[in-house]
Amino acid sequence: MxxxxxxxxxxxxxxxxxxxxxxxxxxxxxxxxxxxxxxxxxxxxxxxxxxxxxxxxxxxxxxxxxxxxxxxxxxxxxxxxxxxxxxxxxxxxxxxxxxxxxxxxxxxxxxxxxxxxxxxxxxxxxxxxxxxxxxxxxxxxxxxxxxxxxxxxxxxxxxxxxxxxxxxxxxxxxxxxYGVRPDLPKSEWFQTVDFLATNYNIDVKGSTKxxxxxxxxxxxxxxxxxxxxxxxxxxxIDGHIHNLELGRMISEIVDSFGEVEGVMGEEGVAMSNQAARDLGVEFKGLDGIKEYVKLVHELQNKYGGERHVENW
The missing domain is CATH 3.40.50.720 (NAD(P)-binding Rossmann-like Domain)
Incomplete structure (x- = not known):
C-alpha cells in the first residue's frame, strides 16, 4: 500500500x-x-x-x-x-x-x-x-x-x-x-518520574484521561x-487517573524516598471507547501506565537525567 x-x-x-x-x-x-x-x-x-x-x-x-x-x-x-x-x-x-x-x-x-x-x-x-x-x-x-x-x-x-x-x-x-517521545524529556510524566527517581518531593493536583x-x-x-x-x-481513551494517585504509583515503581503530596482532581466527564473496542483496539489500563513508567525510568537511568544532562 x-x-x-x-x-x-x-x-x-x-x-x-x-x-x-x-x-x-x-x-x-x-x-x-x-x-x-x-x-x-x-x-x-x-x-x-x-x-x-x-x-x-x-x-x-x-x-x-x-x-x-x-x-x-x-x-x-x-x-x-x-x-x-x-x-x-x-x-x-x-x-x-x-x-x-x-x-x-x-x-x-x-x-x-x-x-x-x-x-x-x-x-x-x-x-x-x-x-x-x-x-x-x-x-x-x-x-x-x-x-x-x-x-x-x-x-x-x-x-x-x-x-x-x-x-x-x-x-x-x-x-x-503517553509514550516515549523521540525527545525523551518531553515524554508524558517524564518530569515526575525524574524528580521522584532522584528522591525529590513533588506536589501534584488535577487528573488526567x-x-x-x-x-x-x-x-x-x-x-x-x-x-x-x-x-x-x-x-x-483508556481511563482516568488522579495525578496524586499517579504520583504515588510512580513513586512506588521507582522506589523513591521523595514524598508525593497534593490534592485529588475532579472525576472528569465519563467517555465511551466502545467504538474503538469494536474496531479491535486493546487498552491496557493501569498496567499499561506501569509498563511505561518502568520503561521511562530505565531510559532515564541509561541516559542520565540531571546527572548526565549532556546525554539527553
Missing part, C-alpha cells in the same frame, strides 16, 4: 512508522512517504531507510502536493504548535495548511484519509452525559480552546470531502497520549484500508 504521512517526527508518528514498515498480514509491504521539517529531530528515523522523505511543512503547498502524489492513503498526524507571535499564525498554518493538504489529496486521487484529531474538540458537555450515558462520538462539538477549534475545523474539512466523494475518511480523537500511544497506533492500523471504518470517528 502506498501511504503518505505527516507528523512522523512526533510521538504517534515515531511509533506508527515501526508498524507501517513491518510486513503486512498478507506478506505485502507498504511504500511510505513522509513530510518532515528541515530542522526536525530525525535520529529515531535512521532505521527506516525505505521511507521517502519530503522536506517541507503544512505551509508549503508544493511539498504537500509532492507528499500525496501517487499515494493511496494519507495519514495526517501533524499539528504545528509554534512558537508563534500571534494566535492567527497557528490558525493559518494548521487550518489553511490542512485544507491545502486535503485539496492536494483529492487532486492526487488518494483513496483514504486518516486524521488525528483530539477530544479537545469538546467544550460544553450536554447535561445528560454521565456514567450511565458516557460521552460518545455523537456528542455535539463545541470547542472551548483554540487547539480544539483548529482540530474541529479540520474534521469539518474531512467530512466535506467525504460527502463530496473525494476520498474515504476516518477520524481519531485521543485524550492525553489517558491512552497509550500503542493503542492509538493500533487504531490507525485497524482503519487502514478498512471500508467499514469509512466516515467514522473513534474516541481513543
Amino acid at each position: 502506498k501511504i503518505s504521512i505527516t507528523g512522523i517526527t512526533g510521538l504517534i508518528g515515531s511509533h506508527l512508522i515501526k508498524l507501517l514498515s513491518a510486513p503486512n498480514a498478507d506478506g505485502s509491504t507498504n511504500s511510505v512517504k513522509a513530510l518532515i521539517r528541515e530542522n526536525s529531530i530525525v535520529d529515531h528515523l535512521k532505521a527506516f531507510e525505505d521511507v521517502d522523505y519530503v522536506i517541507g511543512g503544512l505551509e508549503d503547498k508544493e511539498s504537500l502536493q509532492q507528499l500525496v502524489e501517487e499515494s493511496e492513503v494519507l495519514i495526517h498526524l501533524a499539528h504545528f504548535p509554534g512558537p508563534v507571535k500571534t494566535a492567527d499564525e497557528l490558525v493559518k498554518v494548521n487550518i489553511n495548511g490542512s485544507f491545502d493538504l486535503l485539496e492536494a489529496a483529492k487532486n492526487a486521487k488518494v483513496k483514504q484519509v486518516i486524521f488525528m484529531s483530539a477530544c479537545a474538540v469538546f467544550g460544553s458537555i450536554q447535561p445528560d452525559v454521565g456514567e450511565s450515558s458516557p460521552l460518545d462520538e455523537s456528542h455535539p462539538v463545541q470547542p472551548s480552546s483554540l487547539y480544539g477549534a483548529i482540530k474541529s475545523s479540520i474534521e469539518s474539512f474531512c467530512f466535506f470531502h467525504a460527502r463530496n466523494r473525494s476520498f474515504d475518511i476516518s477520524i481519531m480523537r485521543p485524550v492525553t497520549i 489517558y491512552v497509550s500511544v500503542d493503542a492509538v497506533c493500533q487504531a490507525v492500523i485497524k482503519v487502514l484500508g478498512n471500508k467499514e471504518a469509512s466516515g467514522k470517528i473513534y474516541h481513543l
Whole structure:
C-alpha cells in the first residue's frame, strides 16, 4: 500500500512508522512517504531507510502536493504548535495548511484519509452525559480552546470531502497520549518520574484521561484500508487517573524516598471507547501506565537525567 504521512517526527508518528514498515498480514509491504521539517529531530528515523522523505511543512503547498502524489492513503498526524507571535499564525498554518493538504489529496486521487484529531474538540458537555450515558462520538462539538477549534475545523474539512466523494475518511480523537517521545524529556510524566527517581518531593493536583500511544497506533492500523471504518470517528481513551494517585504509583515503581503530596482532581466527564473496542483496539489500563513508567525510568537511568544532562 502506498501511504503518505505527516507528523512522523512526533510521538504517534515515531511509533506508527515501526508498524507501517513491518510486513503486512498478507506478506505485502507498504511504500511510505513522509513530510518532515528541515530542522526536525530525525535520529529515531535512521532505521527506516525505505521511507521517502519530503522536506517541507503544512505551509508549503508544493511539498504537500509532492507528499500525496501517487499515494493511496494519507495519514495526517501533524499539528504545528509554534512558537508563534500571534494566535492567527497557528490558525493559518494548521487550518489553511490542512485544507491545502486535503485539496492536494483529492487532486492526487488518494483513496483514504486518516486524521488525528483530539477530544479537545469538546467544550460544553450536554447535561445528560454521565456514567450511565458516557460521552460518545455523537456528542455535539463545541470547542472551548483554540487547539480544539483548529482540530474541529479540520474534521469539518474531512467530512466535506467525504460527502463530496473525494476520498474515504476516518477520524481519531485521543485524550492525553503517553509514550516515549523521540525527545525523551518531553515524554508524558517524564518530569515526575525524574524528580521522584532522584528522591525529590513533588506536589501534584488535577487528573488526567489517558491512552497509550500503542493503542492509538493500533487504531490507525485497524482503519487502514478498512471500508467499514469509512466516515467514522473513534474516541481513543483508556481511563482516568488522579495525578496524586499517579504520583504515588510512580513513586512506588521507582522506589523513591521523595514524598508525593497534593490534592485529588475532579472525576472528569465519563467517555465511551466502545467504538474503538469494536474496531479491535486493546487498552491496557493501569498496567499499561506501569509498563511505561518502568520503561521511562530505565531510559532515564541509561541516559542520565540531571546527572548526565549532556546525554539527553
